[in-house]
Amino acid sequence: MKAYVIERAGGPEALQLRDIASPEPGAEEVQIRVRAFGLNRAEVYLRAGKLGDIAAPRVPGIEAVGEVIHDPSGTFRIGQRVATAMGGLQFARNGSYAEQATVLRDNLIAVDGIDLPWEELAALPQAYLTVWGALDKRLGIRPGQTLLVRGATSSVGMAAVAYAKARGLKVIATTRSTDNGLRLRDIGADEIVVDSGEIAGSVREIAPAGVDAALEVVGASSVRDTLKTLRPFGAASVIGLLGGPPSLERLHLMLDLPGASALSFFPSGLLGTPALPLRDSPLAWIAGEIAARRMPSLRSETFEFDQVRRAHSVMQADRALGKLVVRV
Template sequence: MKAYVIEQPGGPQVLQMRDIPTPEPTADEVQIRVRAFGLNRAETYLRAGKMGDITAPRVPGIEAVGEVLHDPAGVLRTGQRVATAMGGMQFSRNGSYAEQVTVLRSNVISLDDTSLSWEELATLPEAYLTVWGALDKSLAIQRGQTLLIRGGTSSVGLAAIIYAKARGLTVIATTRTAANAQRLYEMGADEVVVDNGDIAGRIGEVAPEGVDAALEVVGATTLRDTLKTLRPFGAVSVIGLLGGPPVVERLHLMQDLPGGTRLNFFPSGLLGTPALPLHNTPLPWLAREMAAGRIPSIRTRTFAFDEVRDAHRLMESDRALGKLVVLL
């Protein structure tokens, strides 16, 4: 099969198309024909050598949608439409930048009950599963609450706006550029705040009692300010590191954490583990809602399989304002 392989760290040019063997699935694995996959920052970090030394050829990619080729256990039928995310892809096994991928069955979700196109299905797995894990599991959101999304123009930020609105929350989203505000309103944000790094005062004007929950996509650089926006007993979940390394120096537990508030980091590596099984995720519902036109798409551009290097360049330019997809 054809796949992109990284043999040494570097820029997009180190993504090389190769013919490599197709791993046969074991009893707890499923082999999938990849129809499309979304692109993620994690793949650019791997490519650049920011996720450890590259001591052997690596196939990047942490999500895909496609059709089941072989399930040794017979749980999934051949030809079944499915999505997959994480489960060791690009780390302990080949990733999804390939014509086929062999993944853990626990990280496969059936998408049979939808007419949505492959390129739109490819926008769903990593972004929406991360949002689901952070909002439903870490923050336990409830209808009627107010949610701050710090870093709204990222693909996961846009997905969070859409999902939170569909769940009945009031959403305040941030962007560093005023010109991008309209994009966030189109996704469903109730209020958009231009982020200069110090927005707690502005959020206080919009939500005087504080927000019930916050989703931190920017990361350590804005976390202290995000914490200041919470009401007592509110919570923030960090899911992104767009602002740099995940280190908050000299965090003062009494001065930086408002009374009774909760802080956590949600890693998408939990997806499909015993702690967070995927048998009851919102992905099938989201696919049906998108197919019916009831929720918008976060896709901004689709690339062909031989254009992956161009896609990486666009992703690293910070001009995508949404999800980039590769269609095979």
């Protein structure tokens, strides 16, 4: 099969298209025919050598959609449409930048019977599963609450806006550019705040008592200011590191945390583990809502398999407002 392989760190040119063997699935694995995959910052970091030395050839990619080729357990049938994310992809096993992938069964979700093309399905797994884990499992969002999404123009931030709105929340979204406001409103944001580095005052003008929950995509560089937007007993979850290293120095528990509020970090590596099984994830429901046009598509551009290098250049240059996907 053909797959993109990284043999040494570098720019997009480090992605080399090679013929490699497709590993046979083990007892806990499923082999799939990859039809499309989404692009993520984790793959840029791997390619650039920011995730450690590349001691052996690596196939990048942490999510995919496609059809089942072989499931030794018989849980999934041959030809069944499925989606996958994480489960060691690109780290403990070959990633999804390939014609075939062998994935953990626990990280596979059936999406058959949904009238969406592969490229639309490929825009969903990693972003929406991460949002589900943080918003539902960590923050416990409920209809009628107010959610702040800081860093809303990232693909996962946009997924958070769209998902929270579909779940009946009021959504305040931040962006560094006023030009992005219309797009954020189109996907469900009720209020837009331009992020100058300090937004707590502006958010408090919208929600004087504070927001119920906050999703922090920017990371440690802005989390103190984000915490100031919470109401007592509110909660914030960090899911992104767009603003730099994940270290927060000298956090003052009394001054930086509002009364009885909570701060957590949600790692998408939990997806599919015993701590967070995917059997009750809403991914199939989300795909159905998008197919019915009750939720917006977040896909911004689709590339062909031989355009992966160009796709990485677009992603690295921050030229996309939405999800980039590759059709195999």
